Amino acid sequence: MPEAETSDLFLTVMRNVAATVTVVTATHDGKHYGLTVSAFSSVSLDPPLVLVCIDKRSSSFAAIKGAGGFTVNFLAADAEDTAMHFASKTEDKFASVAHRSPSMQVAGPWLAEAAFAYFECENVDIIDAGDHDVFVGRVHHGARINLEPPLMYWNGAFPKFARPDQVVSG
Numbered sequence: 001m002p003e004a005e006t007s008d009l010f011l012t013v014m015r016n017v018a019a020t021v022t023v024v025t026a027t028h029d030g031k032h033y034g035l036t037v038s039a040f041s042s043v044s045l046d047p048p049l050v051l052v053c054i055d056k057r058s059s060s061f062a063a064i065k066g067a068g069g070f071t072v073n074f075l076a077a078d079a080e081d082t083a084m085h086f087a088s089k090t091e092d093k094f095a096s097v098a099h100r101s102p103s104m105q106v107a108g109p110w111l112a113e114a115a116f117a118y119f120e121c122e123n124v125d126i127i128d129a130g131d132h133d134v135f136v137g138r139v140h141h142g143a144r145i146n147l148e149p150p151l152m153y154w155n156g157a158f159p160k161f162a163r164p165d166q167v168v169s170g
């Protein structure tokens with residue numbers, strides 16, 4: 001298959017794959033960084049590992065590498081504006097967003113109002129993968145902040161759950 005056709009197919013299929021929406025944050029040289037990330041996955045329970053795929057051209061990339069870790073903020077269904085804000089190139093993304101310091105030095109701030117949960121992670125592996133790197137992080141801290149349903153991304157938009165009351169409370 002020609003390369004252009006493969007990337008068309010890739011984009012078409014990925015647009016139709018539903019994803020959870022996170023904001024990955026890191027603090028490096030005293031500055032906070034953060035970007036919207038849908039390429040998140042749970043990897044292992046024992047030890048507890050997750051992964052995020054980060055664009056090498058993003059300004060958060062070097063910060064996550066340099067900090068030695070990151071925080072994954074799982075956005076709540078009403079946090080669409082926060083998702084778009086962290087997907088932008090705004091200079092100080094944290095000036096207008098409620099955030100708290102992590103328990104662990106290598107992690108980034110957690111988003112007190114936009115997230116329903118967060119994980120603080122330490123980088124344990126960084127895998128070179130095309131125009132992104134895969135950051136595998138060991139989860140050391142985190143919390144379920146509230147029982148809001150998650151924000152999802154599908155077909156270039158943020159569809160809402162038809163039955164938000166079905167969100168798991170455990």
Ligand SMILES: Cc1cc2nc3c(=O)[nH]c(=O)nc-3n(C[C@H](O)[C@H](O)[C@H](O)COP(=O)(O)O)c2cc1C
Binds near residue numbers: 034053057060089
């Ligand atoms: C719904 C959505 C999902 C995204 N997922 C990713 C992702 O998984 N990885 C990534 O590197 N960028 C992703 N982006 C793009 C970044 O959020 C965007 O490039 C951001 O401006 C980078 O910010 P920075 O350069 O300040 O770090 C996504 C954007 C949106 C809107």
